[in-house]
Amino acid sequence: MTASLQAKHPETAAVAPTPAASEKQWPDQVYDVLKAAGISQMSYVPDAGHTTLIRLFGEDPEVVTNVLTTEEEGIAIAAGSWLGGKRSVVLMQSSGVGNCINMLSLPVHARFPLLVLVTMRGEWAEFNPWQVPMGQATEASLKAIGLKVLRAETGPDLVETVAQAAVMAFDADQQIAVLIGQRLLGKKKW
Amino acid sequence: MNLPTMDRRVAVKKLLDARDGALVVTGLGSPSYDVHAAGDRNDNYYLWGAMGGAALIGLGLAQTQPSKRVMVITGDGEQLMAFGSLATISVARPKNLDLIVLDNQHFGETGMQSSHTGKGIGFDKVAAACGFSETAELRSLEEVDTLCEKLRRPADGPRLFVLKITAENLPRSLPPRDAVEVKNRFRAHLGFATC
Numbered sequence: 001m002t003a004s005l006q007a008k009h010p011e012t013a014a015v016a017p018t019p020a021a022s023e024k025q026w027p028d029q030v031y032d033v034l035k036a037a038g039i040s041q042m043s044y045v046p047d048a049g050h051t052t053l054i055r056l057f058g059e060d061p062e063v064v065t066n067v068l069t070t071e072e073e074g075i076a077i078a079a080g081s082w083l084g085g086k087r088s089v090v091l092m093q094s095s096g097v098g099n100c101i102n103m104l105s106l107p108v109h110a111r112f113p114l115l116v117l118v119t120m121r122g123e124w125a126e127f128n129p130w131q132v133p134m135g136q137a138t139e140a141s142l143k144a145i146g147l148k149v150l151r152a153e154t155g156p157d158l159v160e161t162v163a164q165a166a167v168m169a170f171d172a173d174q175q176i177a178v179l180i181g182q183r184l185l186g187k188k189k190w
Numbered sequence: 191m192n193l194p195t196m197d198r199r200v201a202v203k204k205l206l207d208a209r210d211g212a213l214v215v216t217g218l219g220s221p222s223y224d225v226h227a228a229g230d231r232n233d234n235y236y237l238w239g240a241m242g243g244a245a246l247i248g249l250g251l252a253q254t255q256p257s258k259r260v261m262v263i264t265g266d267g268e269q270l271m272a273f274g275s276l277a278t279i280s281v282a283r284p285k286n287l288d289l290i291v292l293d294n295q296h297f298g299e300t301g302m303q304s305s306h307t308g309k310g311i312g313f314d315k316v317a318a319a320c321g322f323s324e325t326a327e328l329r330s331l332e333e334v335d336t337l338c339e340k341l342r343r344p345a346d347g348p349r350l351f352v353l354k355i356t357a358e359n360l361p362r363s364l365p366p367r368d369a370v371e372v373k374n375r376f377r378a379h380l381g382f383a384t385c
Binding site for chain 2 (some may be wrong): 002040041064066067068069070071072073075076077078079081082083084085086088102103105109110112137
């Protein structure tokens, strides 16, 4: 809200100001587009890059969240959610993609809508060599099991990509992973 | 000493005859055959693969259909692959999710190799340690009758019951292979659009 608008409408001054959409950071905007897409369930194995999304969904009384012991659990939960008439999103790091491969045969074979957001490691200013093998294999592994893979390297591109991926997943019964480039996430604080 | 076991098809038929509107998800292999043998229905979701997925499909379904009871019927091998799911389900704490583990202590589908459950791993104890609201091990059909009555009553959280069944390969009763069709008819049963 601008200062001039507040001056014209002093009754709104008591309301905590919310940043305009253009001022929001991409995690907040991704949350907004997922909410607009009707997501009411979120499952995750944490990653630093998903911190804001995990917090926003966790604080949202309209969204059921599940913390997972391993990423493939989220793939099965999302299928159950669709059977029950709701839309789910799964958040994980690229290392978790390897854990999911056989479970992905469920949405691929039964054509369940699936939307997975993957924060990438092992591809840009990576300091941990153990992250590199799975990071480099992530896209190829997902494509090999039959997912459609999209990728974003900037905040605005990611927001747009997630919005259209949700349409393809839930309106066209597709199984989609959106890879969030490590270049966008920045170097991990160590 | 051999402890008593029960006939799996009879036990599953008892559970399904008493389902009282419960939505059913089955784990791959013989549990899918057992449920299908009791009568194919639109409110059954059968797995032929995705080993380790049954309990978690049940969780997703239970969270999105809180007014209905969800019963997952799976085997010891399938549930062993979803060991961590007991922690995830316990933390999620659905009050409408019951896991039935048909435990023959073997991987029956692949040649009857011994599984962990014949060597000291009891899913009722594991689930209790995770915080499930109720767990038990059953060895007779009379106990299954009592369980059917119990399952009709509301729960405080997720429940898990191990049914010790006889290790035998019964004639297969195969659910539809078309998983898209099974998904769509399940959703149609709940009044949701299919495509």
